[in-house]
Every structure is written in C-alpha cells, then in structure tokens.
Amino acid sequence: MITESTNSKKFTGYHATAMIVAFFLVVVAVNMIMARFAVSTFSGTLVDNTYVASQSYNSWLEEARKQQAHGWTASRVTRLKGKVMLTVLQADDSTLQDAQITAIAEHPVGRTEPITLHFTQDRAGAYISRDVLPEGRWKLRITIMHRGNRMALAQEVL
Template sequence: MMKQEPVAPKKFTGYHATAIIVTFFGVVIAVNLLMASFAVSTFGGTVVDNSYVASQKYNEWLEEGRKQASYGWSVSKVARVQGKASITVLDADKTIFDGATVSATAIHPVGRADPVTLDFVQDDTGNYISRDILPEGRWKLRIKIKRGDKEMALIQDIL
C-alpha cells in the first residue's frame, strides 16, 4: 500500500476574492435588468394621469354616484354571448329596462390593443347585446346607459 501525500489546500488569493465580488454584483445587476425589462414591458399606463386633478374632482364623482344610485337601476355583470358583450339592465321596479341607449368603450387593461367602441341593441328578452364582436381577452368596459335625461356611467371588466 502506498502512502498518499497530503494535498496542501489552495491558497485564497486576491484574485479569488475579486472573482467572487464581481460574480456576485454581476448576478445582482443581471437580475435587476431582467426585472426592470419585465416591469417596463408589462406596465400599461396609469390609473389617473394627474392625481391632484383627480382629487379635486372626487366630490363631484361621489355626487354623480349618489345621483345614479337614486335612479334605482340594476345592472348585471357584462358577459360574453357568442363573442358579443351582453348586459342586463332592470328598472327600479325590477322590470325590463326599455328605451335606453347603451354604449361602451372597451379598453385593453395593459394597452396592447386599440380601444373598441360598442353599441348595444335590446333583444327580445330585454338584454342589451353589442352589435359587434368583442375581441378575445380581458377588457375594461366603460359603459354609458342613457334613458331620457338620466345617464349612468360605470366600468366593468369582461374576460
């Protein structure tokens, strides 16, 4: 049996320390660049363009909401029916809501598609169905319902 000579451990030099530090910061910078590129490529915009102006209009928006609530209209969640948007609106006494003009602007939540304008017609059951097909995907609908001198505005998501 041969005796093995003990192997001397390698010395830790300044080159090793430099390589570890450079590698560490290289990984940190690479991850930061990757995360920044994801953030920039997926951010679709702002909630409001100017928060100060929005804060000044807040009380007006509350008053409009109270006024709309006083109508007593009931609005269902928007649904897809054969590719079109469908919404049910009921009057204060829960009857079919006749004679209204319903329109919507469909906005892609991350701005990857142009807005789509939708006009609705009332079907035999009293539901309002968009004339045009809404493209697949998730959309934010800014809906306007008008009958006589009363108008309601609301926002709903549709998948």
C-alpha cells in the same frame, strides 16, 4: 483505515468572492429584466393630471349619488360568440327596457386603440353589442342612458 485524499481542493477566499459576485449578478440581471417588462407593459398613469382630476371629485360624488338613486343594477359582462352581453335591472328587479348603452373597451396595458361598442336590446333587459370585441382581457367603461337618467360603470371582460 481512513486515508485522507491528497487531491482535495480547499475552499478559499477567491471561491467565496466568486460565489457572492455571481449571486449579486443574478439578482441584478433578474431585476433589470423585470423592470424592462414592467416599463414596456404599463404606462404607469391613471390620470394625466391629478390636480385637474381632483377638481372634479365632488361632481363625481354627486353623479354617483344620482346613479344610486336610480336603483339600477347591471349583471357581469359576458361574452357570447365574440360579442359582449349584459342585463340591466331596475330597483324593483324588473328589466330596464329601451335603454341606450355604449361601452368603451380599453386594453388594460394600452396595447391597442380603444374600441367603442354599441348595444342593442336582445330580449327583455338583456343587451348585446353590435360589434365584436377581440379576444383577450379588456376594461369596459359602460354608459347606460334611459329617460334622461345615466349610469356609468366599469367592468373587466376576459
């Protein structure tokens, strides 16, 4: 014989309203937290003035064409005992000797000041930074100069 419990509570409009309000409070709280993290970790600007940057666009394209004409290739940047290392090859896959290489290391979210790295030739075509790069993720803007020719590239190092 099935008996009905007399002390069961009914689901009322008050309960439904409380659940809906609680749901939206959680959604708003999570959005506020995520927005706070987003604003505090990224400045949001790629260039300070897009109009001024657009004026340089054609010269950037011309520079890229010149850079491709050299036929140089650079390896991925790697870490070696806290320093940064890369290898540069010419169009015929021979190593590029006696190049002057510098890099500006920037933290991706701008938490620290940029660090300038100067490279010395370690062995044929391999260059290693004289300076130690702190641990973490960095964006490197690398400039390679050799006999009046210039190559610029950007890489990330972890």
